[in-house]
Amino acid sequence: MKKYLGILLLMIASVFTLHGADNSVAIENARKMLLANQAACVLLAPDGSVMVKESGRGISPLLTIYDSLHGKMDNTIVVDKVIGRATASIAVCGKVRHVHAEVMSQGAVDMLKKHHITASYTLLVPQILNRKRDGICPMEQTVANIDDPVKALAALRIKLAELRRK
Secondary structure, eight states: HHHHHHHHHHHHHHHHHTTOOOOOOHHHHHHHHHTTSOSSSSEEEETSSSEEOOOOOOTTHHHHHHHHTTOTTTTTTEEEEEEEEEHHHHHHHHOOSEEEEEEEHHHHHHHHHHOOOOOOOOEESOOOOOTSSSOOHHHHHHHHOOEEEEEHHHHHHHHHHHHOOO
């Protein structure tokens, strides 16, 4: 029995080694930045260090990070205030490893899970509302029926451009 327990512990240790160290402290520190309004989105390197932080509203902070680091987000961790399907699409395109949000929609959880990205959140909600809280967020509406993250990202760029022209 002890032999099998030792083998099991060795297997568990190797899994943690393969997937990197536990970054819960780094995620908690990034959350503190969000709660102190020092950032709206923080990107953590695989080792837990802060790669970049962005301010702004909606999907813009993560989209800015994605555009500036395109191709260099693999295996990173996104910590954001609000993650819905729209923002989750950007995270999937960036090939991140984990996403944490203060508020996350069930649709985002489902999308991230489908693409093998782990997720954590402070509050899980059925959907992300618009700023007036009287309907669905326009970005969420944009990607509601799009399952392909690349197509969702293209649709989000079009919608964002439309909203900025108004």
